[in-house]
Amino acid sequence: DEADLQLAFDSTIAHNDRIEPRDWMPEDYRKTLVRQIAQHAHSEIIGMQPEGNWIGRAPSLRRKAILLAKVQDEAGHGLYLYSACETLGVSREELTLKLMSGAQKYSSIFNYPTLSYADVGTIGWLVDGAAICNQVPLCRTSYGPYGRAMIRVCKEESFHQRQGYELLMTMMRGTDAQREMVQESVDRFWWPALMMFGPPDGDSPNTERSMAWGIKRHTNDELRQRMVDMTVPQAEKLGVTLPDPDIRWNEERQSYDFGEVDWDEFWAVVKGNGPCNEQRLAHRRKAYDDGAWVREAAMAYAAREETAR
Ligand code: FAQ
Numbered sequence: 001d002e003a004d005l006q007l008a009f010d011s012t013i014a015h016n017d018r019i020e021p022r023d024w025m026p027e028d029y030r031k032t033l034v035r036q037i038a039q040h041a042h043s044e045i046i047g048m049q050p051e052g053n054w055i056g057r058a059p060s061l062r063r064k065a066i067l068l069a070k071v072q073d074e075a076g077h078g079l080y081l082y083s084a085c086e087t088l089g090v091s092r093e094e095l096t097l098k099l100m101s102g103a104q105k106y107s108s109i110f111n112y113p114t115l116s117y118a119d120v121g122t123i124g125w126l127v128d129g130a131a132i133c134n135q136v137p138l139c140r141t142s143y144g145p146y147g148r149a150m151i152r153v154c155k156e157e158s159f160h161q162r163q164g165y166e167l168l169m170t171m172m173r174g175t176d177a178q179r180e181m182v183q184e185s186v187d188r189f190w191w192p193a194l195m196m197f198g199p200p201d202g203d204s205p206n207t208e209r210s211m212a213w214g215i216k217r218h219t220n221d222e223l224r225q226r227m228v229d230m231t232v233p234q235a236e237k238l239g240v241t242l243p244d245p246d247i248r249w250n251e252e253r254q255s256y257d258f259g260e261v262d263w264d265e266f267w268a269v270v271k272g273n274g275p276c277n278e279q280r281l282a283h284r285r286k287a288y289d290d291g292a293w294v295r296e297a298a299m300a301y302a303a304r305e306e307t308a309r
Pocket residue numbers: 035036039040041043044047048074105106107108109123127128131134195196197198199203204205206207210216220270
């Protein structure tokens with residue numbers, strides 16, 4: 001009965017084993033996973049837009065080939081994640097409709113514009129850097145299909161991060177104008193990158209339960225600190241200044257202290273009022289409408305094959 005099933009579930013979680021699609025799971029566990037995995041998938045798909053903006057304007061064939069490959073990887077990540085989500089009993093169609101209606105979210109970071117080519121490097125360095133900090137622990141998440149998708153995603157994500165850092169390093173070795181472009185870009189993306197980890201632990205309604213279920217392995221603030229500690233030395237090597245006068249090594253904590261994120265800005269962006277929210281969703285809806293004939297043709301073909309058999 002249900003009590004036995006709950007005991008079996010609790011024991012799997014307590015042993016850090018994986019819950020698999022056919023296993024019994026509490027309804028709220030399933031719902032939380034659908035919410036998080038769907039948001040994550042939508043982030044990958046919407047996340048193609050800011051960088052896609054620069055494919056046609058890449059400064060060389062080499063840079064264009066790299067950027068094309070990266071944006072294609074993001075589509076692939078979206079697909080693994082949608083597939084993982086489908087194992088929880090929701091359809092891809094349902095998820096897509098919820099993204100377009102605004103019923104499901106995607107990461108706040110993709111509501112900021114990409115204003116210069118340096119932004120391609122900065123997104124790789126800081127946004128993929130934040131994604132890695134967040135996602136490496138998710139390789140050990142308690143739901144099997146999500147954790148396995150994360151392993152593959154993280155391998156590609158670390159390549160993305162390196163390409164961004166390499167791009168910025170190249171620009172920093174260039175002209176004064178190029179160095180200024182990098183600094184200006186880092187100034188715009190630093191704080192939004194820290195917002196990717198979500199609200200402070202005290203204002204994060206989901207963290208405690210998600211940690212108890214082994215869905216999340218660390219709190220939002222723990223991962224944000226890890227990001228700062230990883231990035232400050234990289235910024236020094238690169239020769240850029242992070243736009244936070246409060247960044248300071250704390251000997252006692254063996255970590256960097258840093259300033260306060262503008263949480264009003266974060267919530268405004270999450271609630272739909274960031275600089276590009278409308279544009280991102282409008283673009284996604286248009287792509288969906290433009291692709292209607294492809295879906296219809298595929299369904300008609302599948303139906304014909306079925307009757308021919
Ligand atoms: N943006 O209680 P919590 C990438 C919402 S990386 C928007 O703390 P939770 C790679 C949250 O959903 C980016 N909304 O929530 C790439 C909740 O609202 P809800 C994607 C946010 O789930 C790079 C409410 O605030 N990565 O795409 C954000 O425990 C370059 C309260 O928050 C992932 O999704 C935010 N930043 O913790 C692609 C990672 N933060 O749902 C292309 C997986 C919070 O109740 C180019 N996700 N909210 O209505 C997670 O680890 C977690 O879901 C957190 C949030 C940490 C994001």
